[in-house]
Amino acid sequence: MVNYLCPSLSGENPSRVYSDTRMDTIWAFREAYNKAAQIKKQQDDFCARAEAGDFEGLGDFPHDLKWEALVDVLRGRVKVNIHCYEAVDLDALVRLSNEFKFPIAAFHHAMETYLVPDLLKKAYGNTPAVALFATNARYKREAYRASEFAPKILAEHGIRVTMKSDHPVLDSRHLLYEAQQAHFYGLPDNLAIAAVTSNSAEVMGMGHRIGYLKVGWDADVVIWDSHPLALGATPVQVFIDGIQQLYDPYVISKPEAFQETPKVPNFDKEAHEAVKYQGLPPLTPKTSSAETVIFTNVKSVFTRSGAGVRKLFSFEEKGALGDVVRSGKITCSGQCVKDHFVENADVLVVDLEGGSIFPAxxxxxxxxxxxxxxxxxxxxxxxxxxxxxxxxxxxxxxxxxxxxxxxxxxxxxxxxxxxxxxxxxxxxxxxxxxxxxxxxxxxxxxxxxxxxxxxxxxxxxxxxxxxxxxxxxxxxxxxxxxxxxxxxxxxxxxxxxxxxxxxxxxxxxxxxxxxxxxxxxxxxxxxxxxxxxxxxxxxxxxxxxxxxxxxxxxxxxxxxxxxxxxxxxxxxxxxxxxxxxxxxxxxxxxxxxxxxxxxxxxxxxxxxxxxxxxxxxxxxxxxxxxxxxxxxxxxxxxxxxxxxxxxxxxxxxTDLVATTSGDLFELNAKVVAVVSPKRASVDLF
CATH class of the missing domain: 3.20.20.140 (Metal-dependent hydrolases)
Structure with a gap:
């Protein structure tokens, strides 16, 4: 099968460039595909007569260079990748695929796909893959409902996900960073790696030679200094067609923990709310009403000082319990926390589970x-x-x-x-x-x-x-x-x-x-x-x-x-x-x-x-x-x-931020609170 990329645009882009409405755009698509369908039928009739030996008045093979690519789309020889954002446009293009019976390889950018997974499954032939960003969003109205949980949600519906760059807005050199963020927000590790390797290869129709480490496949291989999903993973060596690309690379010494699949927070609740609220879940912080907030199981505390930032305590070393916050200010750190567990006191206890407190x-x-x-x-x-x-x-x-x-x-x-x-x-x-x-x-x-x-x-x-x-x-x-x-x-x-x-x-x-x-x-x-x-x-x-x-x-x-x-x-x-x-x-x-x-x-x-x-x-x-x-x-x-x-x-x-399960340098850490001395408050997420 011959594979091409046949980019299509729907929604705001053609409206901005060509002053078309959505109705104009989908009508133009239907008109084009209808013309291609007519040429395809003429070609099929020509071939049928030729195969039957009926050459009288047969004439030349019906062909129009302008419509050649679309005819091949209808023959299944060209893969269609569609740049499209909103559910209304996704619906129009799914209907178009069924009307003219051609499969869609992938929807790109595709910000609202996670809201309509069942609609994608109605596309002709197969369910399109979705090529999207991890957090790039809200730069135009069509992208306003984008969610960082889209890769996770789509994968849970059995839809193939690929992470994409948008060079130079999203630097292609750091495409892996998109996979790392997608994993942070809930995409399973194997699918996050596949989203920038095998899934992309399959969507392009090149899965028979790239995207996998297999005997006989193209020898393009990267060796990383840490697990590919670990933040900051850096190539140690790159082979293209088996040829070494880096000479005398500078190799960073990474902690042992970075060689393993990074643990990440649980965002099931947030992902559920993203769908529940149609992409616009409430984000306004909730302020604690308790007079005193006690953070327990704190791993480390960093604070501001005149010279910069300093580590106040490392509780793992000192065996201390945590921090006490009153009116938005830390009033005690360490063993003194025990003195604040008073019966019937207005106290909220937040277990950071080995988390950290650091300057906002x-x-x-x-x-x-x-x-x-x-x-x-x-x-x-x-x-x-x-x-x-x-x-x-x-x-x-x-x-x-x-x-x-x-x-x-x-x-x-x-x-x-x-x-x-x-x-x-x-x-x-x-x-x-x-x-x-x-x-x-x-x-x-x-x-x-x-x-x-x-x-x-x-x-x-x-x-x-x-x-x-x-x-x-x-x-x-x-x-x-x-x-x-x-x-x-x-x-x-x-x-x-x-x-x-x-x-x-x-x-x-x-x-x-x-x-x-x-x-x-x-x-x-x-x-x-x-x-x-x-x-x-x-x-x-x-x-x-x-x-x-x-x-x-x-x-x-x-x-x-x-x-x-x-x-x-x-x-x-x-x-x-x-x-x-x-x-x-x-x-x-x-x-x-x-x-x-x-x-x-x-x-x-x-x-x-x-x-x-x-x-x-x-x-x-x-x-x-x-x-x-x-x-x-x-x-x-x-x-x-x-x-x-x-x-x-x-x-x-200055504000302080509390994370659970690690400090801000670790992917498994999740921000759960903001302590504000100026506003005398503690906001909880």
Whole structure:
């Protein structure tokens, strides 16, 4: 059988590109398949006459290149893969498959398939496979009902699941990470591995030669340094057609436990609710009404300190019982817990089963709080006016106007609440922009219901944000010239007042830059400003794909760096010189910068990925191969981020997160509570 991929689109994509309605799209499909069916019948009639020896007036074989692929679809010679999201479109295409009698190999993206598994089984010929993402969701309305439990639910209905990338939004290099997350959220280990190996091969019609380790199959083999489903699993060697691909790979020493199938939490209740609520289960946290909450069987406690993050206790070593929390604050740790088990007292006991308590994480880079659905303008704050691109309206204050992200905050968005439930209880967000100028960022609680709630706004203004990149127009040199002029001669108005705060080191100047050449220019600009003004300024570079090339210079200049994304990817030319990390290099960007005393933070490029910050922290720790302690890794997405972005938070006022069955570095750990001193509360999940 000849196998092709025949991608089809249904739903929002053709509507956006071709201005078609759903009725237009399905009618176009039916019209096309009907035409193909007519040609197929003409060909069959031709062949029947030829085989019967009836050549009189037979003419040429009926053929139309335009419809050749669809005719072969109807003959079962071409596999159909369909890009489709919602149940209404899935239904239309299942009906189409039965009307014209062709099988569907797989539905891709397919966010709502887990809500209608029985519908998929009605497709012609066989049940289509589903190729989807682990957590990538809500970027458009069609993806709003996506669930991290979809792979688990589909597998339970006997439907073949494959995990996919969406390069470069989801980096194909880390396709295995999709399988790891799917396993974390309930997909059995054997099916999670199959979802990126044998299932994918079978869906493509290539299961007879790839996707399995069998005699006679293509010799494409990866040897991993740990179990493939263990977070951060890294290739030790890759063979393609039996040929070794890596020479002198840097091999990380992983803990023994990483060689076994990782244990994961039980999400049966959450998966049930995902279906029960049609993809939109309640996410609002429930606050404990008890005066005192006692966490027992605590394995370790990490807390914030002036210098960063430190381990307060390791209870396995000390044999202590746990923690007591009153009014959102830990009041005692260790054996003193026994004194609080008083009969008839208002006490809630939470057994962490060997879990951990650690400082809550912070998200930066993703527009948390400024959008609910990326591609739906009515759900977003929108982009600021950029004085380098066009005149700013005088009613706003003209070119000296500065927009504050705090004014456009939206609360109770699903991405923010999912981040909160993942231990990311605060976010620092700058105004959305297209090019050079952004404005003033803000810090807020991801678990708050509205802006007027106590603790909803943690700090109204944190830093002043710009971006210097290769946009084409205006030029990089123009952007630098504007920054120089603004800093040396702050204009009148709001912008000038904010720049004076930068020059007084009250707030940081935060500049997105990726190219090492632009970063070098920013270092020189900082030195120029400091020489001219006679005092230092606080500069933070975000994005920073090529910052590792200037690690020593950044450290000497006291310029902080926020890597975003934390596992760098060369999206465009100015990102091209990334440091790959193991197995290709010993160092990655984080360890290279930390070694030169650069304060480093990590951000989230996509809004839906904020919830997975704990995995980014754990991955950074693992890939550092001992060059980064757990305390330093936690600081990457908490204390360091706050310092780099101008957040001035009392260590005793920061949230704490409790996990069961392990710490945030372990896949079997599940976030079960957020302890908030500022709000004097304990939220339970």
């Amino acid at each position: 994480l912070v998200s930066f880079g993703a527009p948390l709080g400024l959008e609910a659905i990326n591609q739906e303008p009515s759900t977003n704050d929108g982009n600021v006016f950029d004085p380098l691109m066009s005149p700013v309206p005088s009613i706003l204050g003209g070119d000296s106007a500065v927009v504050r992200a705090v004014d456009g905050l939206q609360y109770n968005t699903r991405d923010a609440l999912l981040a909160y439930r993942g231990g990311v209880t605060t976010a620092i967000t700058a105004p959305s922009h297209r090019k050079f100028f952004s404005g003033l960022s803000t810090m807020f609680s991801t678990g708050a219901s509205h802006k007027l709630e106590e603790g909803a706004i943690i700090q109204e203004v944190t830093g002043l944000h710009f971006s210097v990149r290769h946009f084409g127009s205006p030029s990089v040199s123009t952007q630098i010239a504007v920054l120089r002029r603004l800093l040396l001669n702050p204009p009148e108005g709001d912008l000038g007042e904010q720049l004076k705060l930068v020059l007084q080191r009250v707030m940081p100047l935060v500049v997105e830059a990726h190219s090492a050449d632009v970063i070098a220019t920013l270092i020189l600009l900082k030195k120029e400003i400091e020489y001219q003004k006679g005092f230092s300024i606080k500069l933070t570079v975000t994005g920073a794909s090529e910052a590792h090339l200037l690690a020593k210079e950044l450290g000497e200049a006291e310029v902080g760096v926020i890597l975003n994304p934390p596992r760098l990817f060369p999206h465009v030319w100015e990102d091209v010189r990334i440091l790959a990390g193991p197995p290709l290099t010993e160092h990655n960007a984080i360890t290279k910068l930390v070694a030169e005393n650069v304060t480093v933070g990590i951000g989230n490029l996509e809004i839906w990925s904020a919830r997975s910050t704990r995995f980014d922290v754990a991955w950074a720790s693992l890939e550092a191969d001992g060059k980064l302690s757990k305390e330093q890794a936690i600081a990457l997405a908490s204390k360091n981020l706050e310092d780099l972005l101008g957040a001035k938070i009392d260590d005793e006022e």
